[in-house]
Amino acid sequence: MYELLYQKIGEIISITTEEFDFCKTLFLPKKLRKRQYLLQDGDICKYTAFVEKGILRTYSVDEKGNEHILQFSPEGWWLSDLYSFLTHEPSLFNIEALEDCELLLITKPSWDLLLEKIPVFERYFRILIQNNLIVTQRRLMGTLSETAEQKYLKLIETYPGCLQRVPQHMLASYLGITPETLSRVRSQIAARK
Amino acid sequence: MYELLYQKIGEIISITTEEFDFCKTLFLPKKLRKRQYLLQDGDICKYTAFVEKGILRTYSVDEKGNEHILQFSPEGWWLSDLYSFLTHEPSLFNIEALEDCELLLITKPSWDLLLEKIPVFERYFRILIQNNLIVTQRRLMGTLSETAEQKYLKLIETYPGCLQRVPQHMLASYLGITPETLSRVRSQIAARK
DNA sequence: AAATGGGCTTGATCTATGTCAATGATTTTA
DNA sequence: TAAAATCATTGACATAGATCAAGCCCATTT
Incomplete structure (x- = not known):
C-alpha cells in the first residue's frame, strides 16, 4: 500500500x-x-x-x-x-x-x-511546492498570452496521459474555455492534418 | 543595510x-x-x-x-x-x-x-514558496473566471500600494488586459460613483 | 519656451470566444 | 432492454475585449 x-x-x-x-x-x-x-x-x-x-x-x-x-x-x-x-x-x-x-x-x-x-x-515539501509553483506560474503566463488553440496544444504536449482519462469538457474547464470552443479547436487542428 | x-x-x-x-x-x-x-x-x-x-x-x-x-x-x-x-x-x-x-x-x-x-x-523558504503558490493559484483561478473589471477591483483591494508606484499600463499587463480596456474599466467604475 | 516622448483617454471597428439550442452518440442506471 | 443521463458536435448569434488611430496632458530635455 x-x-x-x-x-x-x-x-x-x-x-x-x-x-x-x-x-x-x-x-x-x-x-x-x-x-x-x-x-x-x-x-x-x-x-x-x-x-x-x-x-x-x-x-x-x-x-x-x-x-x-x-x-x-x-x-x-x-x-x-x-x-x-x-x-x-x-x-x-x-x-x-x-x-x-x-x-x-x-x-x-x-x-x-x-x-x-x-x-x-x-526539504521534501519545499521542493514539491517549488515545482508546483514553477508549473503554476507558467500556466498563469500562458493564460495571459495564449489563444485557445495554443493552450490546448501545450496541454496535450505536457500531459498526454490526462487526455485518455479525463472527459473533454473537463480539459476545457482546465484551459479556461468552453467545451464548445475546445471541440471547434480540435476539429480545426484535425482538418489541417 | x-x-x-x-x-x-x-x-x-x-x-x-x-x-x-x-x-x-x-x-x-x-x-x-x-x-x-x-x-x-x-x-x-x-x-x-x-x-x-x-x-x-x-x-x-x-x-x-x-x-x-x-x-x-x-x-x-x-x-x-x-x-x-x-x-x-x-x-x-x-x-x-x-x-x-x-x-x-x-x-x-x-x-x-x-x-x-x-x-x-x-522551513523559511518552504513557507515563502508555499504562500507564493497559494497567491498564484488564486490569481490563476481569477484569470479563468473573472471579467476585466472584477480582476481590477480585486487588484486594488489586494495591492493598494502598487497602484501609486506602478504605471497603469503595467497594471493592465499584470491583469492580462490592454491599457485601453483598463482605462475604460476605470472610467466606468468612476461613472457609477 | 519650444520640442520631445511617454502615458492616458476616447472613438470606431474587428475578432475570438461565449452563449443558446438542437442532434446524435455513448455510457449509466433501472 | 429500455430509459435516462452524460458527453461531444455543430450552427446561429451575441459580446467582451483587442486593435488601430487620433488627440491630450504632463514631465523631461534642449
Whole structure:
C-alpha cells in the first residue's frame, strides 16, 4: 500500500526505513469511489492526500455556475487545498474523484509532527511546492498570452496521459474555455492534418 | 543595510545573531537604477534577490511583442526566476527595476550552503514558496473566471500600494488586459460613483 | 519656451470566444 | 432492454475585449 509513497519520497530525499515506518503511522488509508468528494467548497480541508491510485480534480464553481479546474492529481501526486489546510479557513475548492481512488491522508497535526520528527521533510515539501509553483506560474503566463488553440496544444504536449482519462469538457474547464470552443479547436487542428 | 532582511526572516523563523552574521556573508549588495535589468530573457538567472528598497517587475514578451507581467516585487520581498535559478536553463523572463533599487543577491552555491549550514532555512523558504503558490493559484483561478473589471477591483483591494508606484499600463499587463480596456474599466467604475 | 516622448483617454471597428439550442452518440442506471 | 443521463458536435448569434488611430496632458530635455 505504501510502495508508491516510499518510491516518490526516495526520488527527492533519503530517509531510513525506520523513519519511513514512523512516517507510515501518520497516514490514514482511504478509498474513494468515482464521483465521491474528498473536499467540498465551504468545508475545511482537514487532510493532505497522497494519491496511490486513481485521479482526482480540484475545481471551483463561479457565480454563474461554471466550473474551473485548478488541477488534476493522478497517482504519485500530493493533493490538498493548501490554504485551507494551513489556515483552517473554509475552502473555495471541491476535490472529486474522477476514478475509484486509493489515498493516503495526513492531518495537519500529523504533518506538523512529521516535519518536527524528520526535518528533512521540510526539504521534501519545499521542493514539491517549488515545482508546483514553477508549473503554476507558467500556466498563469500562458493564460495571459495564449489563444485557445495554443493552450490546448501545450496541454496535450505536457500531459498526454490526462487526455485518455479525463472527459473533454473537463480539459476545457482546465484551459479556461468552453467545451464548445475546445471541440471547434480540435476539429480545426484535425482538418489541417 | 540588512535590517529589513533580518526582520523579514524573524517574522517566520528564529535564528541566532551568529547565524544571521553568517547569513549576511553570503549576500552581495547591489544597486540598480530605474529601468535597469536584473535579468534578461535568454540569460541564466544567477541570483535570487531580496529587495531592500524599490520595486521591480518580472515579465515576459510574447511573439506579438506584448508584455505580460508575472509579478511586482517591492521591498521586503524575494525575487528570482526560480526555474532558471534552480536548473541553470535560460530564463524566459525579464526582471526590471521600476524605481532605483537596493538588492541583496545570493548565488545558487551560497543558497545551497545556507540551507546546509542553517537547515531551518529550508522551513523559511518552504513557507515563502508555499504562500507564493497559494497567491498564484488564486490569481490563476481569477484569470479563468473573472471579467476585466472584477480582476481590477480585486487588484486594488489586494495591492493598494502598487497602484501609486506602478504605471497603469503595467497594471493592465499584470491583469492580462490592454491599457485601453483598463482605462475604460476605470472610467466606468468612476461613472457609477 | 519650444520640442520631445511617454502615458492616458476616447472613438470606431474587428475578432475570438461565449452563449443558446438542437442532434446524435455513448455510457449509466433501472 | 429500455430509459435516462452524460458527453461531444455543430450552427446561429451575441459580446467582451483587442486593435488601430487620433488627440491630450504632463514631465523631461534642449
